[in-house]
Amino acid sequence: MKxxxxxxxxxxxxxxxxxxxLGDITQRAIEVLSNADLIAAEDTRHSSRLCQHFSIDTPLRAYHDYTDQKQxxxxxDLLNSGKDIALISDAGTPLISDPGYRLVKIARDAGIRVVPVPGACAMAAALSVAGLPSDKFCFEGFLPAKAGQRLNALEALLDEERTMIFYEAPHRIIDSLAAMSEVFGADRELVLARELTKTFETLISGAAAEVLAAVEADHNQRKGEMVILVKGCExxxxxxxxxxxxxxxxxxxxLPVKQAAQIGAEITGLRKKELYQWALDNKDD
Structure with a gap:
């Protein structure tokens, strides 16, 4: 315990x-970035434009997934010497499919105070407007680039009942939507949220096959930052x-439902999840 x-x-x-x-930045974020001794940025060229826009002159240093252990x-060492560092990614909340885990972990392990400064997040923004169940959801990040691995990853989610959230790159969006239609079924409801908060913000919703067809028919829907949300299975x-x-x-x-399902699964070899759902549906019969 730390x-x-x-x-x-x-x-x-x-x-x-x-x-x-840029209007989505918080006042607190501006203050923290301005007062920090150093900004650790995923891409200093990209982040320098943000800093210039808000007149932030704090020094920038690159920090990304390929940063070596020495850096x-x-x-x-800077943190231990009393310096404050602000960690940012190219956009959104760091560590949500963005760099930063190693630095956060090593800082926490060393007893360094790690402070969240919340704000924009593509995953949360997409979920808030998708019209899919949001009481329970899971974030799966980017699917594997290779076709076979992509299918395996999706097949592992066949029984997932929560809304599933994925990030995807423009050059793979057709392949990923096609794989989702194949694995989850052409009728599975999903939403493609593209270029959120930007000029060409678009949400396309419908059956998986319909969304795939819409993206195939319009090359413009294969550009920009993308979030795919898939309704969980019934x-x-x-x-x-x-x-x-x-x-x-x-x-x-x-026995209570949970315990009954656990014991039932141990006796029969059936999935606890299946027995648990049956028990919920039949406990008052």
Missing amino acids: NSTTSGAGSLYVVATPIGN TEAML ASAKQLDANVEHMMRCLLAQ
Whole structure:
């Protein structure tokens, strides 16, 4: 358990920046970036334009997934010497499919105070306007680039009942939508959120095959930053074998649903998730 911080050390601020519209930056983010001793940026050329726009003259240093251990340790030395560092990515919230995990972990392990400065996030923005269930969701990031690995990754999510959120690159959007239509079914509801907060912001929703057709028909829909949201599968209504059903009813008469499903799964070898859903649907029968 890590609660204490190193006395005299600086702080590492994890700062969200706009995903498109510069008006989405928070006043707190501007203050933190202005007052930090150093900004660790995914791409200093990209971030310099942001800093110029808001008249921020804090020094920039590159920090990305390919930063070597020596540079990471140099930043830790700065933090230990009392310097404050602001970590930003090219857009949105760092560490959400962006660099920063190594630096955050090494700082926390060293007792450095790590402070979130929340703001724009493409994943959250897309979910808020998709019109898909948002009470439960999972973020899957980018799918594998290779076709076989992509299909395997999607097949592993076949039983996922939560709304699934993916990021995708423009040059792979057709392949990914086609794979989703194949694995989840052409009728599975999904939403493509493209260029959020920017001039050409677009949301396309419908059955997987329909969204795929719309993107294939319009080359402009294959440009920019993309988020794909897929509705989770329906809870299984599968009927149980008569003997298994009798056993489950006996268990439910004496035990809570969760425990009954656990024991039922251990006895029958069936999936706990399947038995749990059946128990929820039948506990009051």
